[in-house]
Each structure stands twice: as C-alpha cells, then as structure tokens.
Amino acid sequence: MHPAPSIIVFTVFSGSGYGLLFLIGVLGAAGMLPADSAFGLISMIISLGMITTGLLSSTLHLGHPERAWRALSQWRSSWLSREGVASLVTFAPALALAIGWVFFNEVWTLAAVLSALGAAVTVGCTAMIYASLKPIAQWHSAWTLPAFVGMALAGGALLFSLITVFYAPQGNWPMGLSALLLSVGWTIKAGYWAIASNRRSQATPESATGLGQFGKVRLLEAPHSEENYLLKEMAFAIGRKHAMKLRRLAIACGFVAPLVLLLAADLLVVLPAAPIVIVAVLMGLVGILMERWLFFAEAKHTVTLYYGAPNA
Amino acid sequence: MTSLPTNPGPKKLGLVIDLDICVGCHACVVNCKEWNTGGYPGPLTDVSAYGADPAGAWLNRVHSFEAGEGCDGRTVHFPKSCLHCEEPACVTVCPTGASYKRSEDGIVLVEEDKCIGCGLCAWACPYGAREMDPGEQVMRKCTLCIDRIYNENIAEEERQPACVRTCPASARHFGDLGDPESEVSRMVADRDGYDLMPEMGYKPTNKYLPPRERKRPNTSTPTAQPLEPIASGGLLGWLDRVLSD
Numbered sequence: 001m002h003p004a005p006s007i008i009v010f011t012v013f014s015g016s017g018y019g020l021l022f023l024i025g026v027l028g029a030a031g032m033l034p035a036d037s038a039f040g041l042i043s044m045i046i047s048l049g050m051i052t053t054g055l056l057s058s059t060l061h062l063g064h065p066e067r068a069w070r071a072l073s074q075w076r077s078s079w080l081s082r083e084g085v086a087s088l089v090t091f092a093p094a095l096a097l098a099i100g101w102v103f104f105n106e107v108w109t110l111a112a113v114l115s116a117l118g119a120a121v122t123v124g125c126t127a128m129i130y131a132s133l134k135p136i137a138q139w140h141s142a143w144t145l146p147a148f149v150g151m152a153l154a155g156g157a158l159l160f161s162l163i164t165v166f167y168a169p170q171g172n173w174p175m176g177l178s179a180l181l182l183s184v185g186w187t188i189k190a191g192y193w194a195i196a197s198n199r200r201s202q203a204t205p206e207s208a209t210g211l212g213q214f215g216k217v218r219l220l221e222a223p224h225s226e227e228n229y230l231l232k233e234m235a236f237a238i239g240r241k242h243a244m245k246l247r248r249l250a251i252a253c254g255f256v257a258p259l260v261l262l263l264a265a266d267l268l269v270v271l272p273a274a275p276i277v278i279v280a281v282l283m284g285l286v287g288i289l290m291e292r293w294l295f296f297a298e299a300k301h302t303v304t305l306y307y308g309a310p311n312a
Numbered sequence: 313m314t315s316l317p318t319n320p321g322p323k324k325l326g327l328v329i330d331l332d333i334c335v336g337c338h339a340c341v342v343n344c345k346e347w348n349t350g351g352y353p354g355p356l357t358d359v360s361a362y363g364a365d366p367a368g369a370w371l372n373r374v375h376s377f378e379a380g381e382g383c384d385g386r387t388v389h390f391p392k393s394c395l396h397c398e399e400p401a402c403v404t405v406c407p408t409g410a411s412y413k414r415s416e417d418g419i420v421l422v423e424e425d426k427c428i429g430c431g432l433c434a435w436a437c438p439y440g441a442r443e444m445d446p447g448e449q450v451m452r453k454c455t456l457c458i459d460r461i462y463n464e465n466i467a468e469e470e471r472q473p474a475c476v477r478t479c480p481a482s483a484r485h486f487g488d489l490g491d492p493e494s495e496v497s498r499m500v501a502d503r504d505g506y507d508l509m510p511e512m513g514y515k516p517t518n519k520y521l522p523p524r525e526r527k528r529p530n531t532s533t534p535t536a537q538p539l540e541p542i543a544s545g546g547l548l549g550w551l552d553r554v555l556s557d
Binding site: 001061062063064065067068070071072073074076077078079080081084129132133134135136201202203205207208209210211212213214215216217218219220221222223224226227228229230233234301302303306307 | 315316331336341365366367369370373374375376377378379380381384385386387388390392401404405406407408409410426427428429430431432434435436437438439440443444446448449450506507508509510511512513520522523
C-alpha cells in the first residue's frame with residue numbers, strides 16, 4: 001500500500017499523544033502524578049499538541065478536507081467515522097483534566113479516567129480501520145489492534161519520559177515505566193511482523209478470475225499501458241523489497257537506542273539527564289515513523305492479483 | 313446511508329459477462345468512459361491526457377490472462393467493472409455516507425457531493441472497482457449507467473449500460489439477477505456462471521460465464537507441404553530447370 005506521509009504523521013503523532021494521555025490519565029487517577037500546575041500544563045500541551053497536529057495532518061490526505069465534518073456521521077458502520085467521533089469526544093475530558101490540573105492544582109479523577117478511556121478507544125478505532133479491511137491480509141489480523149495500541153503506548157512512554165525528566169515525580173519509577181512500556185510495545189510489534197511476514201490473502205489469481213479449472217493463471221496483458229490509481233495506491237513495491245533491513249533499522253532507532261539512552265540517563269547520575277532523554281525521544285519517534293511507513297509499505301492488496309501478482 | 317439496506321428488495325441489477333465470447337477489443341471500456349464522462353458521474357477527468365504520463369479515472373477495464381499450459385492453455389480476455397456486491401465493504405467503511413447501496417435495485421453508487429476523497433472504499437474493494445478521480449478528487453465507480461437504464465427519453469433498446477450496448481460480440485448482458493426467470497439468471501444457470509473470489513465473502517451480483525470446453529486439437533492433421541520444388545513438369549518445370557542451370 002502507498003504510504004501517505006499525512007497518514008503516517010497522523011497515526012504516529014496522534015497515536016503517541018493518545019498514548020501519553022492514556023498514561024497521565026491512568027497515573028493521574030491513581031494519584032501517582034504531582035497535582036502541580038506546571039506539570040499539568042506541560043503534560044497537556046504535549047499530549048493535546050501531538051494529538052491535534054496528527055488530526056490536522058490527517059485532513060491533508062483528503063480530496064475534499066472542507067467536507068471532513070461529514071465523516072462524523074456514519075459511526076454505526078464505519079471505523080473511520082468512529083475514530084473521528086472518538087477523537088473529538090475525547091477532547092472534552094482532556095480539556096477538563098487540563099483545566100483542573102493547571103488552574104486548580106488538582107487532578108480530577110473522573111476527567112483523568114475518561115481521558116484515558118477516550119484515548120484508548122480512539123487508538124482502538126484507528127487500528128480497526130486497518131484490521132477490518134479484508135483485502136489486505138497482513139492488516140486483517142488479530143495482531144493489528146494490539147500492535148497499534150502497543151506502539152501508541154511506546155510513543156506515549158517516550159513522551160512521558162521527556163516530561164518526567166524535567167518535572168520528576170518522587171522516585172525514579174517514571175523512567176523505568178517508560179523503558180518497560182517501550183519494550184512491551186515493540187515486543188507486540190515484533191509479534192505482528194512475525195505473523196504478517198507469512199500472511200497471504202486466501203484469494204489467488206485463479207479464484208480472482210475463476211479460470212483455475214484450466215490451470216495456473218497469469219497476466220498476459222495489463223488493461224492499460226500506464227499506471228492507474230489502483231497501481232499507485234495498492235501495488236507499492238519498494239517497502240517489501242527492503243522490508244527486513246528497514247525493520248531492523250526501525251527497531252534499532254525506535255527501541256534499542258531510546259532504551260539504552262533512557263537507562264543511561266537514569267543510571268549515569270554524573271551526566272545531565274535531560275539532553276540524553278531528548279535524544280532518546282527524538283530517535284524513538286523516528287523509529288516509530290519508520291515502523292508506520294513499513295506498516296503501509298509492506299502491506300499488499302488483493303487487487304494486485306489482477307495485475308500479475310502471484311499472491312497477495 | 314452507509315449501512316447496508318435493512319430490507320433489500322428482490323431486484324438485483326447486474327451484468328453477466330461471457331468470457332467465451334469477449335474478444336478483448338476494449339469497446340466497452342471506451343464507450344463506458346465516453347458515456348460516463350458526460351453522464352451521471354461525469355466528468356471522469358484525465359491528467360496529462362496527451363502528455364508523457366497520461367492517467368485518469370475509468371470505470372471498466374479489460375485485462376487479458378493466460379490460463380493453463382501448452383495445448384491446454386488459453387487466452388482469456390477479462391472485462392472487469394464494479395460487481396455491485398450484496399455485502400459491499402466499500403459501502404460500510406465509508407465515513408460520510410457518500411457510498412451507498414440502493415435497496416430498490418441493488419446498485420452501489422457514490423454521492424459525489426458528500427465524498428471527502430479519503431480512498432478507504434477503494435482499499436476495502438478486493439476487485440479494484442473504484443478509482444479516485446484525479447481532477448475532481450472524489451471516488452468514481454460503475455453506476456450500471458443508471459442514467460441510461462431508467463431514462464425514458466431514449467429509445468427502449470438503448471436503456472442498457474453503455475458497455476452492454478456497445479459490445480460488438482454480445483459478450484455482456486444486463487438484467488435482474490434477483491429474478492430466477494430473467495434471461496441473465498437463466499444464462500448463469502445454463503452455463504455455470506460464477507462469482508469472482510467467493511472466499512472474500514462480498515457476494516458479487518455480477519456473474520462470469522466460463523470459456524466453453526473446446527475440441528482437442530487434431531494431431532493427425534497433415535503438416536503443410538514445403539514450397540520447393542515448385543514443379544517438376546510442364547512449362548513451369550521447364551522454366552525452373554532452365555533458370556536453375
């Protein structure tokens with residue numbers, strides 16, 4: 001599938017922002033975060049800033065962004081519509097959480113819980129947009145939902161470590177929690193990759209044409225001499241060619257480097273932690289961007305069977 | 313309405329395509345583009361139509377496949393447009409309600425004023441029946457020529473999809489596949505008409521008729537005679553001998 005930059009930015013930025021909102025919602029409700037307006041301000045600016053940047057980026061993908069409001073109407077059947085509704089609804093408790101935290105120095109439990117819930121539901125809807133698409137076998141899998149949630153948590157954990165290095169709650173558990181969630185997120189993603197590598201559509205050139213009774217079916221002549229929308233959109237090839245190298249690069253950048261740097265920042269007390277953590281977060285986000293590019297670029301659409309692909 | 317009709321009517325308009333007859337002339341492709349560019353979903357825009365890298369939206373394409381090997385192999389021309397599925401995921405994934413399936417006749421359409429051009433419906437279709445219009449930035453698909461089949465201003469025999477009307481070999485047929493007594497339904501029954509990719513579960517309305525069994529090639533046919541020598545006797549033989557010396 002063609003990896004559209006606006007969708008990659010959307011899923012990574014909003015996903016990480018929701019991951020952070022989920023974390024501060026849960027930790028805040030559990031009373032583990034300081035009821036301090038500076039901490040609240042920086043947390044909410046980073047999470048809502050990432051979420052909003054991502055949502056705005058997603059409209060760049062549309063042919064008619066001025067009609068985007070219509071996308072809220074079909075929540076009964078469409079995961080894309082549900083995602084839109086969930087993302088907007090989540091702003092209500094998140095803004096309430098921000099107001100209480102910043103202006104009243106209180107973490108309102110109900111707002112925190114609802115923010116976490118809204119963040120989880122929104123990321124779940126994003127994942128289901130892809131998981132529900134039968135023609136893309138790698139996505140139409142039980143692994144897509146956990147992989148999106150895991151990567152949102154990993155991105156959220158990175159952002160959380162960035163905040164806590166400046167506004168540390170008591171103890172050094174935040175950095176440990178970030179490292180743990182980063183590891184969990186990438187472990188699930190590794191599971192997705194292991195399964196996705198071998199997933200193929202049930203459909204074949206023989207079933208796509210119904211000509212299997214005569215033997216193997218191959219494309220003799222394409223239906224047109226130039227590329228069309230389908231080929232540009234669904235038959236993207238370069239991602240699969242270099243998939244293994246790019247996966248290793250994404251893991252090195254998005255997981256190994258930030259993990260080592262976060263632990264170093266925590267253990268090497270003689271060095272200033274902040275610059276190390278900033279580098280860790282930036283590298284981690286670059287790694288997640290690569291992971292998301294691969295998510296799209298590696299996936300193959302069933303329609304390619306009509307254009308000479310032996311499988312999809 | 314993006315959800316599927318809760319009470320679909322008995323009528324299921326669709327195409328039956330005879331793969332034994334299609335000669336791959338692309339007349340259906342061209343007439344589809346011509347009619348629909350000026351008709352209901354038009355314009356179907358092109359970019360760089362006379363340039364080095366032309367591209368554009370089409371609602372119907374003819375692929376050509378080889379099936380089988382050697383003497384048992386055959387070439388099959390394979391026209392493909394929207395199959396107007398009974399379980400069209402292109403409709404249910406649409407976030408705006410632009411994509412819908414009509415309960416009265418089963419035709420799947422796009423209301424272009426509502427389409428935001430997100431492309432999700434094209435991703436949801438395994439058959440490649442939808443293409444983004446590069447100029448209008450909305451999704452295009454086969455309408456089964458609703459502006460012909462219900463058009464009382466044109467002669468009754470013209471009230472068929474443009475592709476069906478133009479096919480010089482009569483490889484394409486249009487009718488109500490919900491009515492078991494219709495001509496198209498009888499064709500499907502007689503010729504073992506089938507669905508494309510039934511395993512995907514979309515339940516396409518359009519049916520394909522398989523190429524007929526053909527006679528085995530007669531291996532005892534004498535091979536062609538060599539061209540030389542031309543003649544051994546008569547005037548030509550004499551001429552040949554004289555000129556060969």
